Amino acid sequence: MSYEIKVLHRLDLEVKKSWEELESKSYNYCFQNYEWFETWFNKFRINNKNYSLRLVIVSLDSKLLCILPFEIKNLYSLKILQWAGGKHADYCAPILANDFSVNKKDFIILWKKIIKLFSEIDLVYFRKQPEYVEKIKNPFVEFLNNHKDSVIYSILLPKTWEEYTRGVLSKNFLTQNLRKERLLKNLGNVSFKIITDQVETKNLIEELIRQKNIRLKSQGIQNLFRPEDVNFYNSFENNNSKKIKIHLCSLTLNDELIAIHWGVIYKNRFYYLLLAMKEESFSKYSPGRLLISLMIKWCIENKIQIFDFTLGNEKYKKSWSNDKSILFNYLKLNNVKGFIFYLMIKIKLILKSFKENR
Numbered sequence: 001m002s003y004e005i006k007v008l009h010r011l012d013l014e015v016k017k018s019w020e021e022l023e024s025k026s027y028n029y030c031f032q033n034y035e036w037f038e039t040w041f042n043k044f045r046i047n048n049k050n051y052s053l054r055l056v057i058v059s060l061d062s063k064l065l066c067i068l069p070f071e072i073k074n075l076y077s078l079k080i081l082q083w084a085g086g087k088h089a090d091y092c093a094p095i096l097a098n099d100f101s102v103n104k105k106d107f108i109i110l111w112k113k114i115i116k117l118f119s120e121i122d123l124v125y126f127r128k129q130p131e132y133v134e135k136i137k138n139p140f141v142e143f144l145n146n147h148k149d150s151v152i153y154s155i156l157l158p159k160t161w162e163e164y165t166r167g168v169l170s171k172n173f174l175t176q177n178l179r180k181e182r183l184l185k186n187l188g189n190v191s192f193k194i195i196t197d198q199v200e201t202k203n204l205i206e207e208l209i210r211q212k213n214i215r216l217k218s219q220g221i222q223n224l225f226r227p228e229d230v231n232f233y234n235s236f237e238n239n240n241s242k243k244i245k246i247h248l249c250s251l252t253l254n255d256e257l258i259a260i261h262w263g264v265i266y267k268n269r270f271y272y273l274l275l276a277m278k279e280e281s282f283s284k285y286s287p288g289r290l291l292i293s294l295m296i297k298w299c300i301e302n303k304i305q306i307f308d309f310t311l312g313n314e315k316y317k318k319s320w321s322n323d324k325s326i327l328f329n330y331l332k333l334n335n336v337k338g339f340i341f342y343l344m345i346k347i348k349l350i351l352k353s354f355k356e357n358r
């Protein structure tokens with residue numbers, strides 16, 4: 001097969017045209033939507049000397065086959081090839097043409113050709129790789145030697161709310177939901193609202209991030225959201241994208257804000273991304289649980305096909321879901337310089353994979 005491989009180092013009009021052309025007839029997730037990627041890149045990578053963009057564009061017999069959004073990370077004295085997207089991409093994956101069909105032998109040949117173009121790198125470390133890219137198997141998982149990372153949960157949504165509650169939710173879980181909802185409503189007027197006003201949106205996102213950081217601090221987590229993260233999420237409100245739609249909603253009790261969610265709708269899939277709630281005085285009522293219930297109901301009424309809980313295998317997500325998949329990590333040493341770091345990561349991945357398998 002005659003593969004043509006191009007490696008580009010920046011986003012420009014040529015890249016945008018090729019990317020959007022492929023995206024319109026491809027399998028990919030919202031994190032590989034061009035507008036999402038460009039927004040992320042402009043917020044977190046421009047003028048950042050620790051990272052350099054490497055977009056691999058692969059064509060087969062002059063037809064665009066896939067785009068691989070890579071970057072090289074400079075860590076200490078090492079150069080690491082990884083998927084671009086950072087912490088804002090829950091799934092790291094290629095954009096694949098919807099007629100993508102490459103067997104193992106051809107993929108390995110193609111991958112070796114690509115790696116030869118990155119002679120400067122010390123190792124390859126691909127994280128958060130989904131088992132599937134939408135409907136087709138991810139070749140970077142299927143054909144390379146990966147380590148299991150974690151389970152991800154989703155809901156294949158039925159046509160009605162009644163079908164969902166009867167066919168997906170356990171009787172005990174549904175009873176708990178109804179009891180907590182009843183207790184919350186006994187306190188006053190509970191209201192679910194989808195936010196569209198730009199001023200209200202900005203204020204709500206700031207409050208969401210504030211509440212998230214309170215929760216993270218209480219758990220001893222140091223990786224908190226920063227002002228640039230707030231700017232990233234706010235920036236989508238001004239994009240007027242035709243492909244990616246922001247879904248911001250809130251739950252109030254007597255006009256007091258008690259839960260907020262920021263998510264994305266893309267290709268008939270709802271991405272559950274950022275949930276925050278007031279936990280000081282409302283934790284026993286689980287307002288986040290009620291908000292999730294109302295979002296799922298909204299998705300069913302609006303004929304969304306999939307409710308995707310994205311990164312994180314928390315038990316509560318399993319309780320809502322009827323489908324699951326797996327994320328994988330790939331690690332490959334490219335030269336002896338990165339051996340110590342490779343060994344440290346390798347042990348970590350093996351232990352995590354062992355834990356997940358158990």
